Amino acid sequence: MNHRIQGKTILITGASRGLGEQIAYKCxxxxxxxxxxxxxxxxxxxxxxxxxxxxxxxxxxxxLDVGDRFELEERMDTIIEQNRTIDVLVNNAGFGKFKYLVDTSIEEAEEMFRVNVLGLITVTKKVLPTMMNQKSGHVINIASQAGKLATPKSSIYAATKGAVIKFSDSIRMEVQKNNIFVTTINPGPIHTNFFDIADETGKYLQHVGRWGLDPELLAEKIVMRMFVQTREINLPKLMNFGSILHALFPNVVEKLGKRAFNKK
Known part of the structure; x- marks a missing residue:
């Protein structure tokens, strides 16, 4: 049990399915x-x-449609006015489409940035003043291993998740004095319906099945770290090790991992 969140109020975006739904149950x-x-x-x-x-x-x-800026701002004002207290924010809403850049429309790219980046920033900006007044809070942003190690057919998605990681790194320093924690969750593939949209071929999860994460177990790990000062949660560990190696030896990793990276 995480007694730190007992009686606390937790806002979760994208809570109707997948990881967001499992986080709701665990909370x-x-x-x-x-x-x-x-x-x-x-x-x-x-x-x-x-x-x-x-x-x-x-x-x-x-x-709440995180991709609709004007509806989002208005609805967030209503949520904050009606609930007063928000102790933990889980920015979970997001999606991806795995395509080569030449096959990706600008409209698709724009939509991914609206939802994954600008929507997340807007929700966070709306919630932070409440947490700052409370002098406590925890912002948890669901990013991705793709934001640390980009691969073919994920150029736009990886760019959005990389932006989430850097955004989180910055605001973590901004709000530290207000006793607010900021954590990024960087999972590899999760066994959810995320891939119904992301992978039109339906083959990606088959290729990376052994790396696939159980959404219920991942949700439990996230909930158990609420109100614990945690910079990142990176899973699976071996995939994260690959991300670390890539940061140190990018050319070597891209050469050795070429075959695996192209299995989308």
Whole structure:
């Protein structure tokens, strides 16, 4: 149990499925109250019913399209006004499309940046003043190993996740004096429906199956680190070791890993 989050209020974006849904269950299991947001209210309400029935915590749900800047700003103002306290923010909403750059439209690239980067920045900017007034808080940004080690067919997605990591590194120093923690989660492939959109061929998870992460286990690791000063969570460990080697010896890693990197 993570007793640090018992009775705390946790806002999760992209909470209607996948990792976000699993984080919601684990937070509720540890006694936290929840603010769940996503584009699908039907799915959010079903998750809310399960959580309230099983754990008896408070759950508020809001429709939130992180890629729509004007709706996002207005809806975030409403969320903050109606809830007052937000102790932990989990910026989970995001998506990717694995394509070669020449096959990627500018519209697709723009949408990935709107959701993965600008949406995340907007939500964080809206929530931080509340945490600063409280003199406590924890911002958890779901990035990716792709943000540390880019591979073919992920140029735009990797660029967005690299931006999330650097954004997190900067604001971590900005808000440290306010007793606010900032953590990036850098997972490899997760066994969720993320790949329904990301991989049109349906073969990527087959190729990297042994690296695939269980979303429930990953969610548990994330929740157990809430309100613990943690810079990053990097999984799987062997894949992260590859990212470290790439930072030190990029040419060698790209040459030796060429075959594996092209398995999207």
């Amino acid at each position: 509720a299991e540890n006694g936290a109250n929840l603010i769940l947001t996503a584009r699908s209210m039907d799915k959010l309400e079903k998750i809310k019913d399960i959580i309230v029935d099983k754990y008896g915590v408070q759950v508020a749900t809001y429709r």
